[in-house]
Structure formats: structure tokens, C-alpha cells
Amino acid sequence: MDWQIIIAASIKVVVFVFLVTLPLVAMSVWAERRVSAAIQDRVGPNRVGPAGLLQAVADGIKFLLKEDFTPNHVRKGYFWLAPALVMVPALMTSAVLPFGSSLFGEKMVIADLDVGPLFVFAVASLSVYGIVLAGWASNSKYPFLGGVRSTSQMISYEISLGLSVVPLIMIYGELNLSSIVLYQAQNGWALLPLWGDGLSLKGFLLFIPILISFVVFMTSMFAETNRLPFDLPECETELVAGYHTEYSSMKFALFFLGEYAAMIIGSGLAVTLFLGGWSLPFGWLTPESADAVVPWWHGLIHIGTFFAKVILLILFFIVIRWTLPRFRYDQLMRLGWVFFFEIALFNVVLTALLMWWLA
């Protein structure tokens, strides 16, 4: 029945993207402000709603009611297109993330693609076009510099991001994210190989390349989502507001939301690849196979586990942002091209050698 698949998919899209991810974006903005405040010995927004939780709603209303000003000197078409181009890819990548095992016999992933990580990288790198277009179409110097920086940053980090995942794919022998998660649920998470097949010489030896690729992956993810220490396209202290200097009102908000949505999806991908996705540690409540029937409360626990992990990783992103100073531009280039590219490449070879030796 085709229409059943369509209805199920649309329900999953609406619930996962619009009822979970977007509120999570708002919540992470709130968390960012409260955590940064606590780190700097301040209080942060605590007036709107309990503990300031409704601050995001107030901000959203403010953004909608503000004057949407388009300066005369911009290229209007591209200027209007850019914010959408930042937001849409960030949300589109959520299609392949398995956010739960299954609920009422329905797999908790919007599109169970067999090329999961590739799809994520292909679509996520589209969001750089939004930033570049914003910088270019704004027709003024600070956004332009931000756009140019974004381009070169993206080129230098996309490669190491892709290469850092290759060892994992070699180990899993699988590109389907749901199967990767199931494998981790049964044989130990990539970063916690303490049960199943992970408890062997193979598991412990392969832990070394996985740790290296985790560090490379996370660092590249910071660069990919334009977060400090790599927020050079935006970098308030040098470029006013970088690529979104000329934007106001809801168009600015779209850039803002796009950044946080990219952060959430990035955390989701890191959780799926390295931290066992929706699975609980030590193989608790793990389904036998991909098609096994899972009781509905197991399904709910799995969904909760996934989002708990994602939220923890988002908090990590936030704390890192308020801990580290911004990298200088040449340091960033050096780190990307001279270190991470080589480390990631070496890591692929190391994994191959280890797997060949163990086989």
C-alpha cells in the first residue's frame, strides 16, 4: 500500500522535524544563553516562563514582528534565497537519522537510505552555498569577507570530515545508519566497546583509530557548523556579524536557526556513528534484528535515549564554545590542511592495516 507509506513518512517528518527538532533548536538557544551565563557568573534569561524557557517564543515573536529591511544595494533574488539555503539543508539531513528503533512496527527513521552518511555530507555541504550567497549578495565588505572565509573553511574541513568517517564505515561494513546503530547496540558502541563482539582483541585494537576519527570528526563538525572556535565566517569581533550583517528580522532568524539546526543534526550524526544512536549501553533492551518486533515502550525508551545523547552532545558543543578562543585564520587553514587531512588519511590506512592483520 503506497499511501500508507506516504502517510507514515509524513507523520514522521512532521513529528521529528517540526515538533521535535525545531523546538530543540529553540531549547538549545535557551540552553546556550543560560549555560554561557552560568559560565560567566551571570544569570541569563530567566523572566519569560519558568526559568526563562519561553524566552525562545518571545524571541520568535520579536523576529516575526520586526521590520524586514532589505537594503537597496543588495542583489535581491540571491539575498532572499540565502537564508532558506542555510535552513533547508540542515533540516533535510535529519531524514536519514534513525532517532529510535521502531514504534508500532514502524521504523523510526524518515528515509532508511543505504547511503546514510554520504547523503548527510552531500546535503549538509549545500548549506555553505547559503552562506556564500548571503555574503556575495549583500554587496558590502564584511559579509563578503565572511562568505569568502566560509568557502575556504568548508573546503578545508569537508575532506577531513568525510575521511574521518571512512574507518568507521570500513569497520561496520555498512552505509545504512539504522544497521550501523543496530550493530553498535549488539556489539558495543564505537566509543564504548564493552559488550558483544566489542569485548575482544579486535574491538580494543580498533578502538584506537575510532578515537582518532572521533576527534577529527568532532573538530570538523565544529568547523562545519560555524561554531566557535571556528566561527570565522561570522566572527563578531572582526567582521561585525560576518555573512549576515545586512540581514534583519526573520531572515536573520533563519540563519540563526540554521546554525543551531545544523548543530543538532551534527550531534545526531555523531551520536549515530560513535555513541550507538538510540541504543542503551550494555545491550539492554536491544532488538534481535532490524525487523524484530519491539514493544512500544522499548521504542519510546530508545527515542528518549537518542535525544538524551543528542542533548548531552549539544551541551558539549555549548561548553566548548564558551571555553575556547577563536582560531586565527591561518591557524585554521593549517589545522585543516596540514594536520587533520593527514591524520584522517593515516587513520584510514591504520584501520585497513589493523583489519587486515586481525582477519
Next chain:
Amino acid sequence: MAIVVKRPKLKWWEQLYIPGIISGMRVTLGHFIKIVSGKKKVTMQYPEEKWDEHLPEHYRGAPALVKDEQDRERCVACQLCEFICPPRAITIKPEEIPSDDKWAKVEKRPKAFDIDMIRCIYCGLCEEVCPEQAIYLRKDYAITGTSREEMVHDKDRLYEIGGVRVGLVNKWNELK
């Protein structure tokens, strides 16, 4: 002369950034935990919590006029404060005291005394210059209004803030 800043030579493990990140996170998370657990409190929730009782004696808040113990307005409309006021916030309309008044020998009093609180910079020069010690800077600091007119303190308002001040000047005191 240019100074050559000597860069510290980093050990190989320091160049990995990771020890730096960890020690940095120790600082930030230390602050985070202290604030979240309520062990350390830095900020005050302003309208609910105030620091009024800790304001120092020399605090310079809103300027106000005072009356003396015999309910006489101390101001004699000499206009020194009006002339010294750097932002020209004070406007005084002097008036002669009629001869049948109890305080006729004081001769002058303000008919109108306006302080524009939008202009006032709380410098305290009016208090310093006043020969009659009639104008004082009080501890009121939250002077708000919804219009410019509301922010101009007239004579009644100034006496309402100032109240009665006893002692100090006895020049016009009958008992002396």
C-alpha cells in the same frame, strides 16, 4: 623600539590542543557548577532584590529640596544652583516674600523650582554650591516616567522627595 615577544616553546603534548581544552573546560565548568549549584552568587535580581540598605552615605541620587524644622522652605532662590548646574537642568522662578509673611525678613523664595531629571547628571554641584543647604542629593535612583513632562520634577515633587531636614543652618532661626 620594537619588542620581540618570546613565544613559549610548547611540548608535543601541549601542541595537541587537548590538554589545553581540558584545562580550559575545568575553568568554565568550575564556574558553571558553582553558579548552578548556588554556591556562588554574583548577580542580583534587580526589581525583586535591591541593594538600597547598602548604599553609601555619599551616594548621589535624585536632587531634592528640603524644609527646615519650622516648616520653612530653606531655598531662598539665590539661583546659584541654577547657574552652576552643568547640564542646565534646574530652572528657578524667584518671588518676593510678602511683608505680612512670617518669614518676610528672608525676602526671597522660589515661586517655581523645576529640575529636569532627563538632563540631571547627578553631579552634586547644586548641593555643594547651595549657601542655605536647601538642596540635597537623596538616595532615590529609579527616576522613571512615560513622558518628558513627567520627568520634570516641580517644587511640590522636590519637597515630597526631600522632606524635612533638621539642623545645620540656623541663620533664619528666630530662636537663635
